[in-house]
Amino acid sequence: MQIDSQCVSCLISRAFQEVELATPNLDLQLEAMTEVVGILYNSLTKGGRMEKIPAYVGTLRDHSIQQITGCPDPYARLKQESNETALKIVPFLEDFVTQVKDLKQRFRRACMAASLGNIIEYGVAGHEIPWDNMAELISQVEGDLAIDQIDQLYQRAKKSKTTLYLTDNAGEVVFDRLLVNTLIELGTEVTVTVKGAPVLNDAMLEDANTGGLVDITEVITTGGGSVGVLPPWCSQEFLDRFKTTDLVIAKGMGHHETLPEFTLPAPTAHLLRTKCEPVARSLGVPKGRNVVKVLVNHQGPLGPLKKT
Numbered sequence: 528m529q530i531d532s533q534c535v536s537c538l539i540s541r542a543f544q545e546v547e548l549a550t551p552n553l554d555l556q557l558e559a560m561t562e563v564v565g566i567l568y569n570s571l572t573k574g575g576r577m578e579k580i581p582a583y584v585g586t587l588r589d590h591s592i593q594q595i596t597g598c599p600d601p602y603a604r605l606k607q608e609s610n611e612t613a614l615k616i617v618p619f620l621e622d623f624v625t626q627v628k629d630l631k632q633r634f635r636r637a638c639m640a641a642s643l644g645n646i647i648e649y650g651v652a653g654h655e656i657p658w659d660n661m662a663e664l665i666s667q668v669e670g671d672l673a674i675d676q677i678d679q680l681y682q683r684a685k686k687s688k689t690t691l692y693l694t695d696n697a698g699e700v701v702f703d704r705l706l707v708n709t710l711i712e713l714g715t716e717v718t719v720t721v722k723g724a725p726v727l728n729d730a731m732l733e734d735a736n737t738g739g740l741v742d743i744t745e746v747i748t749t750g751g752g753s754v755g756v757l758p759p760w761c762s763q764e765f766l767d768r769f770k771t772t773d774l775v776i777a778k779g780m781g782h783h784e785t786l787p788e789f790t791l792p793a794p795t796a797h798l799l800r801t802k803c804e805p806v807a808r809s810l811g812v813p814k815g816r817n818v819v820k821v822l823v824n825h826q827g828p829l830g831p832l833k834k835t
Contacts, residue, residue, distance in 0.1 A: 528784040530571065531805050533652075534581045538567060541650040542588050548605070549598035559595040563588050576828060581805070582754035582784040589726050589752070600725035602649065602697075609647055609698025609728065610737045612658055617701060619662045624705045630712060631681055637706040638677045638798060639668040642817035644702025645695060645779050645800040649728050654802045673801070673816035680776075680796045680821050681713075687773035690715045693756065694730045695779030695799075700738035703778065707744060710776075717744045718768065724752030724760075729781075755785030758834050766832055769793075780806045789827040796821045 530538075542563040546556040566587045570578040577583055593599055600606075624636045643664055647656055657664065664671070684690065690710055694700050703719070710717050719740050722729045730738075735746045750762025756777075758766065769775065775795040777786055783797050783806060797820045801807035807814040 528581065528787065528806070528809050529576070529579045530581050530584065533803065533805050534584075535567065535571075537652040537803060538581065538584055538588060539563065540652050541585070542592065544650045545589065545592050545601045546596065548601040549592055549596035552596075555596050559592045562591045562595060566591060576788070577757075580755075580757075580784055580788060582781045583757055585754040585781075586726060586752070586757060586760060589754070593725070602725070602728040605649055606697035606728050606730075606734060609656075609696070610701065610734055613644075613647065613698040613701035613738075616661050616665075619665050620702060620705055623665050623668075624709070630709070634681050634684070634706075634709045634713070635677050636668075637709040638680065638819050639672060639817060640665065641702050641706040641778065642798045642800060642819055643668050643671070644699040645798065645817075646802070647696050647698040647702075648779075648802060651802045668817065671815075671817045672819065673812035674810065674818040674820045676796070676821045677819050680819060683774055683794050683796075683821065684710055684713050684715055687715045689772045690717045690774045690776060691769060691772040691793075692717055692719045693775065693777040693782055694719060694721050694735070694740075695781065696728050697730045697734040698728075699778065700730045700734055700740055704739050704743065706776075707740060711744065715774065718772070719744055719746045720765065720768075721746060721748055722752050723748035723750045723762070726752035726754055727781075729754070753785075755779075755781030755783075756832070757785055758832055761832075761834075763834060766834065769832060783809070787822065787825060787827055788829045789832045790830050791822060791825040791827065792831070794821055794823045795825065 546559045570584045749765045751760035753760035
């Protein structure tokens, strides 16, 4: 997915939110914002296709803000609060998923809940996390599903020996745990991936621990901190794991922005909430809807995922 005019506005507004979270020092805030504007300008005017992926610019933005302000994780407090609040919703989630006995139907409900969980994100222009309405959103999640390829994903998960599950945000990982449990019931060996360094409010190892994922399956990191999956910030170990898995489940808009730009070695399912107009347009659905979409034999313009 390539940057459009609305992405520019969001990248800047999100940068301002981050610098306010990172430091009260107005001089450092201005220095960081000036650097972000330069990063965006260079990407749009001098960059190639990789540099025009919104997630790529967002990654450079975050690293620059961290360095200039001296704050390694501006979203640390919000991530902790997200985990704590999401854990209070667990009874609603478990009741929604486990009240049906048929494994295929549990899988369906777990996929829908995991997609809804992607609503837990800060800094997207025009988006607020509806914590007070989460129980209601869970009850109406079927009607919010704009792309429904859950049956296709179910059939592929049943046949897969290994599944690589790419998480997105802190708090959201609590929703992911139900789907990971259901995948394990299907007989696939699940490896959960979190970020290896702070970026946005993306989940890291401590969030996977709080969300209970480390208690049920293997959890690894991407090796670095990037929005979505971008090879310059991934370890070779992670990229090798990506190349050899039978199935990939990728949560969130960042993975939708990045992965389809590459040739994907395995069927890849995108589970997300369309929280902005550019992502919604790229999928051909309204904003504020849930998506479960499976890419098979996908050939991206940037070629294979590899270190450069």
